[in-house]
Amino acid sequence: MECYSGIEVHDFITAVLPTDDGISSVNDDPMSTEGCSAPAAATVSPMALSTAGVTSNTTTATATSVADSSAAPAPSRPDANQMDLASLFECPVCTDFALPPILQCQSGHIVCATCRAKLSSCPTCRGTLENIRNLALEKLAASVLFPCKYSVTGCTGTFHHSAKAEHEAVCEYR
Structure with a gap:
């Protein structure tokens, strides 16, 4: 696990971003230094941050799109x-x-x-x-x-x- 200023990146992300059930199960204290030996550079991909916590919304949108795809395609309105x-x-x-x-x-x-x-x-x-x-x-x-x-x-x-x-x-x- 990578650490950044004494905070494990995984623990920080799970404490800050919501999970599917809304409860952080890894660590209740996001500032805990447990498991970190020394400060190191953290590398978290921007894609991981932008998609974390929205899995259920994506699933819902996909399910809606699949359900709508059986209907005849209607012309869409321009934006x-x-x-x-x-x-x-x-x-x-x-x-x-x-x-x-x-x-x-x-x-x-x-x-x-x-x-x-x-x-x-x-x-x-x-x-x-x-x-x-x-x-x-x-x-x-x-x-x-x-x-x-x-x-x-x-x-x-x-x-x-x-x-x-x-x-x-x-x-x-x-």
């Missing part, structure tokens, strides 16, 4: 962070989203596939439009939920880029 990320994909010409495969100009500006077919130069910098893929944005697109293009008429759904076009073809707000 501020998702909307900020989705705005990175906004086409400067039509304000729709550029979805994978995402091509960029030499300066890194993107446009959606529909507008790209109609353009001869980048609308932002007037540089040439080459077939340079933006792999970083493509990877990011895999974890972003995009709002339906009919959100202005009332659709509140957000979708993975691969399901967005399918939804928009049958959206009740189109």
